[in-house]
Structures are given as structure tokens and as C-alpha cells.
Amino acid sequence: MRVKICLIGKGTVGTSFLKLVNIKKEEFEQKFNLEIIVTSIFEHDGALIKENGINLKEVLDAETNFRNLPYWKKNVSAKELIPTLNANICIETTPTNSKTGEPGLSHIIEALNHNMDVVSSNKGPFYIEYEKIINLAEKNGCFVKYEATVASCVPSLGIKENLIGNEILSIKAILNGTSNFILSRMTAEGVNFSLALKEAQELGYAESDPTLDIEGFDAAGKIVILANDILGWSKSIHDVKIEGISKITPHAIDLVKSDGFVIKHLAIAEDNELVVEPRLIDKHSPLNIAGTLNVIELETKYAGSIILMGRGAGGLEAASALLNDLLSIAKQRKFLR
Amino acid sequence: MRVKICLIGKGTVGTSFLKLVNIKKEEFEQKFNLEIIVTSIFEHDGALIKENGINLKEVLDAETNFRNLPYWKKNVSAKELIPTLNANICIETTPTNSKTGEPGLSHIIEALNHNMDVVSSNKGPFYIEYEKIINLAEKNGCFVKYEATVASCVPSLGIKENLIGNEILSIKAILNGTSNFILSRMTAEGVNFSLALKEAQELGYAESDPTLDIEGFDAAGKIVILANDILGWSKSIHDVKIEGISKITPHAIDLVKSDGFVIKHLAIAEDNELVVEPRLIDKHSPLNIAGTLNVIELETKYAGSIILMGRGAGGLEAASALLNDLLSIAKQRKFLR
Numbered sequence: 001m002r003v004k005i006c007l008i009g010k011g012t013v014g015t016s017f018l019k020l021v022n023i024k025k026e027e028f029e030q031k032f033n034l035e036i037i038v039t040s041i042f043e044h045d046g047a048l049i050k051e052n053g054i055n056l057k058e059v060l061d062a063e064t065n066f067r068n069l070p071y072w073k074k075n076v077s078a079k080e081l082i083p084t085l086n087a088n089i090c091i092e093t094t095p096t097n098s099k100t101g102e103p104g105l106s107h108i109i110e111a112l113n114h115n116m117d118v119v120s121s122n123k124g125p126f127y128i129e130y131e132k133i134i135n136l137a138e139k140n141g142c143f144v145k146y147e148a149t150v151a152s153c154v155p156s157l158g159i160k161e162n163l164i165g166n167e168i169l170s171i172k173a174i175l176n177g178t179s180n181f182i183l184s185r186m187t188a189e190g191v192n193f194s195l196a197l198k199e200a201q202e203l204g205y206a207e208s209d210p211t212l213d214i215e216g217f218d219a220a221g222k223i224v225i226l227a228n229d230i231l232g233w234s235k236s237i238h239d240v241k242i243e244g245i246s247k248i249t250p251h252a253i254d255l256v257k258s259d260g261f262v263i264k265h266l267a268i269a270e271d272n273e274l275v276v277e278p279r280l281i282d283k284h285s286p287l288n289i290a291g292t293l294n295v296i297e298l299e300t301k302y303a304g305s306i307i308l309m310g311r312g313a314g315g316l317e318a319a320s321a322l323l324n325d326l327l328s329i330a331k332q333r334k335f336l337r
Numbered sequence: 338m339r340v341k342i343c344l345i346g347k348g349t350v351g352t353s354f355l356k357l358v359n360i361k362k363e364e365f366e367q368k369f370n371l372e373i374i375v376t377s378i379f380e381h382d383g384a385l386i387k388e389n390g391i392n393l394k395e396v397l398d399a400e401t402n403f404r405n406l407p408y409w410k411k412n413v414s415a416k417e418l419i420p421t422l423n424a425n426i427c428i429e430t431t432p433t434n435s436k437t438g439e440p441g442l443s444h445i446i447e448a449l450n451h452n453m454d455v456v457s458s459n460k461g462p463f464y465i466e467y468e469k470i471i472n473l474a475e476k477n478g479c480f481v482k483y484e485a486t487v488a489s490c491v492p493s494l495g496i497k498e499n500l501i502g503n504e505i506l507s508i509k510a511i512l513n514g515t516s517n518f519i520l521s522r523m524t525a526e527g528v529n530f531s532l533a534l535k536e537a538q539e540l541g542y543a544e545s546d547p548t549l550d551i552e553g554f555d556a557a558g559k560i561v562i563l564a565n566d567i568l569g570w571s572k573s574i575h576d577v578k579i580e581g582i583s584k585i586t587p588h589a590i591d592l593v594k595s596d597g598f599v600i601k602h603l604a605i606a607e608d609n610e611l612v613v614e615p616r617l618i619d620k621h622s623p624l625n626i627a628g629t630l631n632v633i634e635l636e637t638k639y640a641g642s643i644i645l646m647g648r649g650a651g652g653l654e655a656a657s658a659l660l661n662d663l664l665s666i667a668k669q670r671k672f673l674r
Contacts, residue, residue: 153640155499162492165660303490307646317640323502
């Protein structure tokens with residue numbers, strides 16, 4: 001069977017997705033009898049469009065010059081063309097406006113309105129308009145999957161399928177690699193916040209404007225998605241009590257260290273409340289992870305804690321999560337052998 | 338829809354399974370339109386049998402006196418009655434003989450031969466005759482699931498479905514809570530092996546004959562199952578290079594500690610080789626877990642390590658894994674709404 005893909009966004013994640021599909025194409029054809037055809041790739045200023053399938057190697061080889069390819073259409077937008085595309089699955093990888101969720105939100109709604117299934121690495125739409133998206137998908141009989149939005153490739157959402165005989169009660173997680181890197185450095189080296197932030201920026205872990213990470217908004221968006229998807233809640237980012245890490249001093253870290261604790265920037269979903277804030281945890285807790293890793297602890301009713309850990313960011317990491325979602329939809333749509 | 342269950346083994350895991358089904362029965366009827374009916378419960382010396390469904394509360398209330406219930410049939414065996422049972426799913430929870438896999442192996446084969454799907458918490462059959470079981474299941478169009486055999490409720494096998502867009506290259510794991518408890522105590526308190534073992538026995542973590550745990554056979558069986566299921570290998574426990582932990586001294590632990598390492602009893606599947614042996618790991622490694630927890634590190638091609646952690650033992654823990662497998666089969670058989 002053949003599945004037609006519309007990819008929106010050709011940044012790090014979108015390009016990694018094309019790379020991964022290009023690598024895995026033959027394997028999937030042999031193993032699953034599934035042919036993945038990318039028929040459109042949208043950027044903010046136009047799109048590559050080829051009804052019978054874009055040659056991915058050609059696009060990847062062109063690198064940043066992909067706009068010179070003969071099937072580049074200038075000044076067309078995803079929103080305007082989605083009704084005409086006739087694709088099976090829309091992959092949304094644009095960067096998000098954390099206030100409005102746009103342009104991803106409109107892309108997702110437009111795709112669902114035209115009976116495309118949706119796979120997204122773009123968080124914003126889901127922490128701002130979760131219910132709207134899920135209800136629309138249900139109404140139109142579409143799948144919408146977004147594993148890549150939380151802890152990237154770590155199957156933090158998919159795992160609920162493996163726990164349906166149990167019951168997940170609450171979630172504690174570290175969902176932002178940048179703030180965890182900063183706290184880890186402050187704890188290990190005794191440096192102050194500004195120095196640790198500078199180091200994170202030099203290593204490329206923190207953006208030049210690190211507000212979303214260090215003030216907890218990024219983690220807040222992710223805990224909303226986790227709670228809605230895994231616990232069945234209906235929250236938005238406005239429901240999260242958020243406190244950042246910029247006021248934490250080396251002195252505070254030292255103080256708790258002598259009692260066997262560390263300070264971590266936790267995202268918590270418990271008792272119908274969402275919180276992102278610095279918390280003390282035992283230094284032997286599995287949540288005490290160093291560096292830029294993400295960790296998610298699911299407290300279950302019948303089996304204590306189940307913990308997942310892994311890289312929370314990275315192009316190929318997110319792309320592999322997108323591809324998992326794509327295959328899962330293909331399987332449910334019976335595209336797979 | 339109605340699913341008829343034959344339960345074999347009414348020890349800790351079997352009884353916990355009955356408890357959990359009894360608790361979740363109504364929820365499943367409402368949520369999934371699935372009615373779980375247990376029609377037979379086998380022990381080594383007979384069985385409770387009721388074609389229209391056993392009252393689970395009655396059996397649980399009877400505790401160890403269940404043999405006094407009017408529908409107890411003395412001296413009947415699972416192997417002999419399976420052909421007559423007409424059940425949909427056989428749940429195998431008997432203790433295993435680690436040399437032969439019996440009696441579980443015969444139960445599983447007999448069930449598959451009579452077109453029952455199988456869910457097992459019994460490891461032996463799978464580390465001794467993996468291929469035979471899987472091939473028979475495939476030939477007869479049956480499902481066979483065994484999440485509970487490795488790290489209990491931690492979805493170490495089920496997670497592969499969430500990683501099909503990626504590629505799992507190798508596995509490093511701590512799969513035996515007893516030996517990990519002993520090493521953790523030796524590391525934290527500087528006590529010797531015998532004392533730590535005695536403590537584990539007093540706390541009920543180690544059996545009076547702890548050989549299978551401390552000599553690595555239990556972990557070896559589990560890494561065989563993980564490698565076969567997740568990496569697609571075809572190994573048996575005879576293919577594992579096994580070394581136990583009984584020769585490790587406090588001196589050795591101290592020596593490596595000063596260089597920032599700890600000694601852990603790792604089970605490894607890598608480069609077509611299976612090994613269970615004491616290994617040095619960095620003290621900051623996510624594999625450095627204390628106590629009786631289990632941990633599994635999956636090295637993936639496109640997203641680095643993905644790590645799973647949780648309780649590796651316990652009645653309700655294993656029962657919840659059995660129930661997950663049962664629901665997953667019910668879903669694939671379209672018993673679920």
C-alpha cells in the first residue's frame with residue numbers, strides 16, 4: 001500500500017524526517033509492504049510539490065538550495081493548498097508561536113477538516129487548543145498523533161497503550177533539557193546560574209533568548225500534553241502554575257545537598273493540578289538525572305512507578321518519533337501488511 | 338463481547354490476576370464493552386471449572402480453601418482438559434522448572450494446538466523453546482504474549498511497537514532485583530556478600546536457595562527473551578555466557594568506587610552475544626539504580642539510549658502485565674469496542 005505525505009516545515013526536524021524516510025524507505029517496503037510517498041514539502045515562502053512523489057535524495061542533496069528545484073512553487077501556503085493535496089497524512093513540524101499556536105494550529109485544523117490524519121512535532125497547538133483538535137479529529141474520523149511533542153523519541157505518550165490493564169495516577173517529569181543542564185552544572189560545579197546558562201548557550205543547549213526554557217513555559221506546555229493524553233485531562237497551558245529556575249542560588253543548592261537532596265525543575269500532574277517549579281528530590285531518586293536528558297515517572301495504581309528516560313531533543317530523535325506515529329497510523333488504517 | 342479465560346496456576350501471580358480482573362471487571366465492561374469470564378482455574382492437583390463463568394469474589398474470599406468450592410474437580414490436569422475447554426485465552430502462571438520449562442511449556446503448546454491465544458508470566462518456556470512456541474503460534478494463527486516474563490509490569494517488550502520507526506541495536510539491563518539489592522547494599526554499606534545476602538533473605542527479596550538469582554540464571558533467561566523478542570534473535574539460555582556475583586568482595590567495590598564506578602550485574606545483548614556478568618558502570622549512569630528495581634537500556638540507531646525502569650517483581654505488578662497483554666489480544670481480536 002501507498003501512503004501520501006504532506007510535510008509542513010523543512011527546518012531541523014522536517015529535514016531529519018526526510019532523511020529518515022529516505023533511509024528506511026526500502027526496509028518499510030519489504031517489511032510492511034508500505035510505500036511512503038512525500039508529495040509536498042511546505043516552507044513559509046512556498047512548497048515543493050509533485051503529485052507522484054518527490055525524490056527525497058534530490059531534495060536532501062540540494063540542501064538549502066531546494067528552492068531551485070523545478071517543482072518549487074513560490075508563495076504558496078500550506079493552509080491554502082491543503083484542500084487540494086489529496087494526501088493521507090500531514091506531518092506538521094513548523095516552529096510554534098507559544099501564545100497562539102500558529103501557524104501549526106491552522107495547518108492541523110485544515111488538514112483534519114480535509115480528512116487527513118495528522119502527526120505533529122509542534123507542541124503549541126496541543127497545549128493551547130488540545131480539546132478543539134482532539135474533538136475535530138474524532139468528529140472527522142481522523143487520527144492525530146504527537147509523540148514527538150513530549151520528550152521527543154521517548155515513548156511517553158505511546159506507553160499508555162502498554163498500561164491499559166493498570167491505571168496511571170500521576171506524573172512527575174523533567175521535560176526541559178536546558179534547565180536540567182543548568183541545574184546539573186550548578187549542582188556538580190557550584191557555579192552560579194548566569195555562568196551555567198552561559199555555558200549552556202555556548203554548547204548550543206540554550207537559545208540566545210532562553211526564557212521559554214528557564215522560566216518553565218516549555219516544560220509547562222509538555223506537562224499539559226502528557227496530562228491530557230495520558231490522564232485524560234482537559235487542560236491548557238493557562239492552567240499550569242509555573243515557576244522558573246533563575247532565582248536559584250549555589251547557596252540553596254549547597255544547603256539541600258548536605259541533607260542528601262538535589263534541586264530539580266519538575267513538571268508535575270497530580271490531584272487535578274499542573275505545576276512546573278523547582279523541587280527537592282532525594283539524590284538517589286531516579287528523577288535525579290544529569291545533563292540534557294528527559295525523564296518521566298508515571299505513578300501507577302498496581303505497579304508503583306514506571307520510569308522512562310532518554311533524549312528530549314534533537315532532529316533525528318524527533319524524526320524517529322514522527323515516523324513511529326506515521327507507522328502506527330498506517331497500521332491502524334490497514335496500510336501495513 | 339465476551340472473552341473466556343483459562344487460568345493455569347493459582348499462586349501469588351495467578352491470585353493477583355484474579356484480584357485485578359475482579360477489580361477492573363466493571364470498568365472494562367463499560368469502557369471497552371469487554372466481559373472477561375474466567376471459566377477454569379487450574380492448580381497442580383485439580384481445577385475450579387464453571388462453563389458459564391466462575392464467581393471470582395467467591396474464589397478470592399475462600400482464600401486457601403478454594404478446593405472446598407462445589408465446582409472444584411479433583412485430580413484433573415490442565416494438559417488433559419485444555420482440548421475440552423473452549424476458552425479464548427490461556428493465562429499461564431505456574432512456576433517453572435528452569436531446565437525443562439515444564440509444566441508451563443506443555444500447557445502453552447497444548448493451548449496453542451487448540452487455537453487458544455496465550456498470555457504467560459512463566460519465563461522458562463520462552464528462554465528454553467522460544468522458536469518452537471513462536472512458530473507454533475504463527476502456524477495456528479494464535480497470539481502469544483509474555484510481557485510479565487521480563488521486568489514484570491515495565492513494558493520492556495511492548496515498547497518495541499513504539500520504536501518501529503527507529504532501530505534497536507543493543508540492550509543493557511539489570512533484570513534481577515535480588516542481585517541488584519545485594520550489590521547496592523555492598524556498595525552503600527561496605528558489607529560483604531554473605532551479610533548482604535542474609536539481609537536480602539530476611540527482607541524476603543531472596544529465596545532460601547538464591548542460586549538462580551545470584552548466579553545470574555534468572556537474568557540470563559530474561560535477556561534471552563528480550564533479545565529474541567526485541568532484536569529478533571533466536572537464542573536460548575544455553576547461548577548465554579553467565580557469571581554470578583558471589584565472588585565480588587567489598588574490596589573490589591571500594592577500589593572501583595574511588596574511580597567513580599560501581600559494580601552492577603548486567604545482562605547484555607550486543608553483537609549477537611548474550612552475557613550476564615558483573616560490570617563496571619559510571620556512577621552517574623542511568624543504569625546505576627539502587628534496591629530491587631529493574632532497568633532496561635535500549636540503544637537505538639536514531640535516538641541514543643531509551644531507558645525503562647520500574648519494579649521487576651510482585652504479584653499485582655505481574656498481574657497488571659498479564660492484563661495488559663490480555664487487553665492487547667482482545668483488541669487485536671476485535672473483542673474490544
